[in-house]
């Protein structure tokens with residue numbers, strides 16, 4: 001169910017206590033020579049769709065908000081096509097979105113984020129703490145979630161490699177170009193700790209890390225299931241904190 005495809009009476013009729021708006025958060029950012037600029041959008045949308053399927057088991061339903069793509073993407077700024085925005089915009093957008101939702105009776109927002117640029121992540125986390133409603137936001141870079149994802153993801157070589165290419169192969173295979181590329185086994189996590197600020201400085205001259213050649217739709221399907229489950233668990237956790245929660 002997509003928010004923007006409904007009419008206002010349809011939104012008005014939704015049960016606020018059992019329906020959860022989910023915001024997919026991505027970027028317009030270079031993802032190697034083989035994946036589209038909207039790769040993080042596609043992954044977050046796949047996560048949101050998977051969560052919607054799994055929420056039904058708990059008597060809940062998700063409704064997917066329009067994807068938010070205009071975010072900080074400084075690490076990819078040297079590559080054509082990347083559009084990078086200031087962190088203040090992320091904070092402002094979230095505040096306004098939360099305000100609109102709260103005014104219409106919503107008390108919980110779920111955030112599906114798969115864009116890990118450090119400035120983006122920091123601004124997102126800071127903004128989410130001050131919103132007018134409760135937020136379910138599993139930060140996938142935290143150990144407790146990262147451990148449930150693939151070994152390449154955990155290695156920090158987690159941009160346009162096997163992990164992300166597999167998800168796009170499942171979700172939108174027509175958008176994956178030739179991905180038989182040489183491995184780039186550098187950790188972006190370590191590069192960030194060392195103070196690097198671009199993909200090229202971090203050892204990724206073609207804006208990818210990891211092993212895209214090993215990607216498969218099977219791995220992508222498994223990861224999408226797990227991402228959806230992680231978001232559902234976070235939603236259930238946050239619902240416990242709501243005053244109206246059963």
Ligand SMILES: [Zn+2]
Pocket residue numbers: 031039040114115159160164
């Ligand atoms: Zn990505």
